[in-house]
Amino acid sequence: MTSKENPNNCKALHSDTESATLSHVRVVLVHTSHPGNIGAAARAMWTMGLSQLVLVSPSRFPAPEARAMASGADEVLDRARRVTTLAEALTGCVWAAGFSARPRAFAGRVLTARQMAGEAVQQLAAVSPSSKNIALVFGTEMSGLSNAELAQCTVAATIPANPRYSSLNLAAAVQVAAYELRVAVGAGAVWQAPRFAGATVDEIERLYAHAEATLIACGFLNPERPKRLLPRLRRLFARAGLEREEVNILRGILAEIDALLETTKSGDRKEINSGK
Amino acid sequence: MTSKENPNNCKALHSDTESATLSHVRVVLVHTSHPGNIGAAARAMWTMGLSQLVLVSPSRFPAPEARAMASGADEVLDRARRVTTLAEALTGCVWAAGFSARPRAFAGRVLTARQMAGEAVQQLAAVSPSSKNIALVFGTEMSGLSNAELAQCTVAATIPANPRYSSLNLAAAVQVAAYELRVAVGAGAVWQAPRFAGATVDEIERLYAHAEATLIACGFLNPERPKRLLPRLRRLFARAGLEREEVNILRGILAEIDALLETTKSGDRKEINSGK
Numbered sequence: 001m002t003s004k005e006n007p008n009n010c011k012a013l014h015s016d017t018e019s020a021t022l023s024h025v026r027v028v029l030v031h032t033s034h035p036g037n038i039g040a041a042a043r044a045m046w047t048m049g050l051s052q053l054v055l056v057s058p059s060r061f062p063a064p065e066a067r068a069m070a071s072g073a074d075e076v077l078d079r080a081r082r083v084t085t086l087a088e089a090l091t092g093c094v095w096a097a098g099f100s101a102r103p104r105a106f107a108g109r110v111l112t113a114r115q116m117a118g119e120a121v122q123q124l125a126a127v128s129p130s131s132k133n134i135a136l137v138f139g140t141e142m143s144g145l146s147n148a149e150l151a152q153c154t155v156a157a158t159i160p161a162n163p164r165y166s167s168l169n170l171a172a173a174v175q176v177a178a179y180e181l182r183v184a185v186g187a188g189a190v191w192q193a194p195r196f197a198g199a200t201v202d203e204i205e206r207l208y209a210h211a212e213a214t215l216i217a218c219g220f221l222n223p224e225r226p227k228r229l230l231p232r233l234r235r236l237f238a239r240a241g242l243e244r245e246e247v248n249i250l251r252g253i254l255a256e257i258d259a260l261l262e263t264t265k266s267g268d269r270k271e272i273n274s275g276k
Numbered sequence: 277m278t279s280k281e282n283p284n285n286c287k288a289l290h291s292d293t294e295s296a297t298l299s300h301v302r303v304v305l306v307h308t309s310h311p312g313n314i315g316a317a318a319r320a321m322w323t324m325g326l327s328q329l330v331l332v333s334p335s336r337f338p339a340p341e342a343r344a345m346a347s348g349a350d351e352v353l354d355r356a357r358r359v360t361t362l363a364e365a366l367t368g369c370v371w372a373a374g375f376s377a378r379p380r381a382f383a384g385r386v387l388t389a390r391q392m393a394g395e396a397v398q399q400l401a402a403v404s405p406s407s408k409n410i411a412l413v414f415g416t417e418m419s420g421l422s423n424a425e426l427a428q429c430t431v432a433a434t435i436p437a438n439p440r441y442s443s444l445n446l447a448a449a450v451q452v453a454a455y456e457l458r459v460a461v462g463a464g465a466v467w468q469a470p471r472f473a474g475a476t477v478d479e480i481e482r483l484y485a486h487a488e489a490t491l492i493a494c495g496f497l498n499p500e501r502p503k504r505l506l507p508r509l510r511r512l513f514a515r516a517g518l519e520r521e522e523v524n525i526l527r528g529i530l531a532e533i534d535a536l537l538e539t540t541k542s543g544d545r546k547e548i549n550s551g552k
Binding site for chain 2: 019040043044046047048049071072073100102103104105106107110112113114156158159160161162164165166167168169171172175176179182183187188189190191192193194
């Protein structure tokens with residue numbers, strides 16, 4: 001079903017200004033060696049709602065390995081543009097973040113991936129109504145961006161990593177950058193499990209009164225020396241946040257104990273009555 | 277060079293309480309189908325400083341594809357444990373986050389990856405001195421965790437994603453989760469480019485005075501109608517934050533203009549003197 005057939009449904013699915021905003025983000029992969037990495041990067045992009053892929057002189061593209069690794073993100077590959085220079089890839093971009101794991105000389109600011117995302121959001125607020133773009137730029141698998149390539153970017157960005165092994169896979173770096181961007185533009189909503197009606201304060205207080213009475217009756221709680229038993233139970237259930245149905249279950253268990261106590265007592269009485 | 281040969285150097289490299297903290301994080305992969313994904317997940321873990329990998333009944337492991345995809349993270353694979361049930365994998369864990377992209381019934385709380393990381397840090401503060409652990413749990417490539425598996429986890433965690441295509445690759449999900457954890461434990465420091473000495477306020481004021489004189493002399497600035505030229509130049513250079521060396525370069529250019537003006541004037545004088 002296309003968006004034209006059911007605009008309402010489509011709106012519910014990617015409901016938003018957010019996806020319109022993310023459409024202004026261009027991911028630029030420079031001199032990528034392995035087409036499989038291009039496909040994996042396309043998949044990483046599309047999971048976060050990015051769809052503009054520009055390839056600067058890739059070793060081999062299109063390629064079946066790219067297709068295979070893209071999994072369901074074929075449309076990103078279908079729309080990918082191939083250019084010959086980074087300058088061409090950045091035409092029409094007002095801001096570009098060049099990713100580098102490797103310390104080096106760079107004239108501009110060096111941002112963490114999270115700072116990059118914060119700044120990108122500010123830039124996107126300015127470019128969104130126009131046809132301008134911002135770009136996230138990634139170098140080759142083996143050596144990243146050259147100094148000359150990084151110098152063409154507005155800022156350098158870097159993903160915090162293990163100093164003993166900072167070598168993120170190309171698609172993994174694209175995934176983290178795109179994820180940070182998605183969260184930063186406010187599209188970080190996630191699924192929630194269904195919740196049931198909470199119990200009211202008075203229902204909960206009746207539960208505690210019932211519990212106290214039953215625990216005394218069965219001998220577990222000594223009213224002369226109650227210690228911290230009831231406060232501990234209150235603490236436990238307060239932390240859980242009781243639902244109405246759960247109060248009913250707990251009172252059902254208490255009622256069961258009450259019934260057992262009644263049976264035992266009447267058994268005692270019978271025993272007494274029968275003169276045993 | 278091993279850490280025993282040069283403990284100081286090693287300390288500088290992974291300097292920290294942070295890596296000690298991260299050693300208490302167990303990544304559990306349940307019923308993974310493709311050994312290549314185990315290798316890619318190991319690489320993702322190790323880039324973020326996680327090294328404890330537990331595999332619940334993987335289809336095939338060890339396997340050459342795992343080795344190939346792990347790239348430099350072999351030590352994570354070498355130390356990986358293989359168990360038969362999730363319960364076994366979670367033994368000794370005080371807290372476990374089960375990852376699920378798919379909405380479903382779950383009794384506990386559902387957290388974003390970032391909230392998960394925040395809560396994990398609190399849990400790590402408690403377990404770090406002990407031999408206890410916390411766990412990040414990931415299901416199969418095709419269908420994720422089952423409801424019964426997720427129910428064994430303390431919280432559900434989910435990575436915000438494109439509602440039209442939320443299918444992160446297994447290793448990509450491990451990468452994002454491990455990245456959030458690394459940033460949350462405070463190991464998010466990154467490289468910075470070398471910076472040069474900043475110019476002093478008086479050096480900068482002398483630059484502006486020089487610029488004003490030269491721009492008047494060459495006729496670009498009319499002192500009768502200065503408009504906003506000097507304030508605009510101040511704004512530009514203030515934003516850049518001038519370094520001493522840059523002030524010297526700019527004053528060198530101004531001096532060059534001064535010299536040119538001098539030559540032109542003496543040329544004029546010569547022309548006047550020669551009676552032309």
